[in-house]
Amino acid sequence: MRWKARREAARAVLEGTACIHPASVHDPVSVRIAEGLGFELGMFAGSVGSLTVLGAPDLIVLTLTEFAEQSLRINRAASRLPLVVDADHGYGNALNVMRTVEELEIAGVSAMSIEDTELPNPYGTSKPRLITLDEGVGKIRAALAARQDKGLSIFARTGAVSVNGLEDALVRAKAYCKTGADGLFLTGVTKRAELDAIAEVATIPIILGTLSPEITDRDYLASRGVRIALQGHLPFQAAIQALHATMKALRDGVAPKDVGGMPDAALGKAVTREADYAAWAKGYLGA
Template identity: 55%
Template structure:
């Protein structure tokens, strides 16, 4: 398979004994930067996808076609294994099938399919979850849709849904056990805040775990590893930093700063390296007879 190596790399992380922090990536250049810096994997979040493609907040306004095309661009740019936030699969279980097919073909190393009711229901005070039965159907559809058995399918849920914290945690555990029984490769949790919550989930399940929040009590990587957490996400700071840098640069230019006096610009060598300029020039010389 064209994407086999990156999927094998992600599976090796899940099968290992260490917990890694993925790079938050959102386009070809950010994926190349992460790969060059030695990150084991990348994470393409739904929120950054919406920001990078549409400039909109994370309200599930991005389409599957737009998401898949952005994944394809990142896959083409390098060999970094990227775990893609596929949200709710863009609809029901049949839509999940289409989502998996498109993202698999685009080169994703793995996907997360969540059981959040999306888009948010009219009049709802906060995020809601679909029934466990519908969630199981989505997981089964995702597993059945993949052509490459190396593609990682993660069942994603959270301790949301309202009510007492204990009830929410119990619901998350019940969903995780159901998705594990359905055959997913790993479990992704959002909303966990304490060690006790993670320990309860780890005790009730057997699959590798990925976490969307690893602050406070969940910042200790050794502890996370001991609880089978193999992927510990730490937000999308790179996109936020890039936004601030673009804003500052454009403001400086608008205020009359000369381009030569701008601060924080990449060196010529860094730009050449990230754009793979030497490789492009070599191909141009070999196929077009161009001299560099």
Template identity: 55%
Template sequence: MPASLSARRARFRAVLQGPDCRHPASVFDPLSARIAEDLGFELGMVAGSTASLAVLGAPDLVVLTLSELAEQVRRMARASALPLLVDADHGYGNALSVMRTVQELEGAGAAGLTIEDTALPAPFGGQGGAALLPLEEGLGKLRAAMAARQDPSLVIAARTGAFALEPEAAALARVRAYSEAGADAVFLTGITRLEPLRAVRDATALPVLGFFGALDAAALGALGVRVALQGHQPMLAAIGAVRDTLAALRAGTPPPR
């Protein structure tokens, strides 16, 4: 294990063990990772949606393959020392697939990754909308992820959208179960108020990560949130700038001299 990768993972763990909530940079390619590092971001987030756009030029329909994601992470880790938290979706299949996912992303240089309990891809004939795996299947995937890692400093976060899909009591039961199974952190979506986070704080002492809308970072930090995403504005801005520039050139606007 190159010392530089262990050092990046140690830096990520220092964020998780600290007292404050940090906003990661949404990064999607080597150049964006280098820019985020130069600007002093403590952490970069590689989302499935932005990775799909960067690699395939397509929306996040769970058609990006593990090898494509791992290769993109490898390029980013080679170009920058920014610790990368990677959205590993559902682990690209069952528990055995999750083990392969962890091996590939660890080898690519990820500092941490999330494994979620959403039923992906959506089954044929479904009624639409997200659905969760049974809790025991989610636990099986999490345990497989932890068994597969070689570097114990690699962060494995259990991700769940249960707060948007189940009653709060059921969602909290998932948080407790993933905590007791040995996850390093929990990554939560579907929470836009502080009250559920107070209940999460009572359910687990693990660091909390996730997307919490416009909630104040200081208030989030007081409730154990250590990483709060702010969305993926950098890629949207980059797409807009490229389109506007090409449109101007196509329309005959001369480039600056």
């Protein structure tokens, strides 16, 4: 299976002793850049998927099919980089979660998270809410049952710390660890006391979806069982700014040769694999 080595590499991160920062990727070019820079993992978030595919905010208007297709494009373009994806709430109930796992496994992802947030936001609500613990556990159990390749990692994700408080987060953490999930994905944790408390009860590796100035030290994070810590999704935001600045300069009459911020030719050729295509053309087309 072409994805086997990548899934093994992702599991090696989880089973290691260090905390790593994944590269936030969103398309073939971004994942090739991440590979070239030596990142251990790529991370494709649901929020970034919505921005990339639809140009829409993270309101769960992206469909599973669209998310899986973009995941496949990213994986197909990569040579070796394992891809972790945020599969949101699994696009529905536990049966939908099973379908989500099936599609994303086929798309080549190495690990995915399923969260216990009630999504999309119900009518008349303005703040996030969580599904019941029983339903959350059921979703993770369904995800684990649905995977065909046991090398695929499944993370149980919860934002309970910021939504319901630390006490509920501890209850959920204990329950999710007992499901057989491969990792506990936490959002909303901003204080060492919060992470310390959860680390005390967690029996599986921790993934942090949010960082604060108080919990950025990677040695400290590693000592608490954190193996993956996201740093946000700055690359996509930077791409928005670069596109805007370039288009505005051209619209304002700046000559193309005077527009700054362009990549050098070597980088452009590397991320598009120009040398490979040239070799293929020579070998198979007689060009």
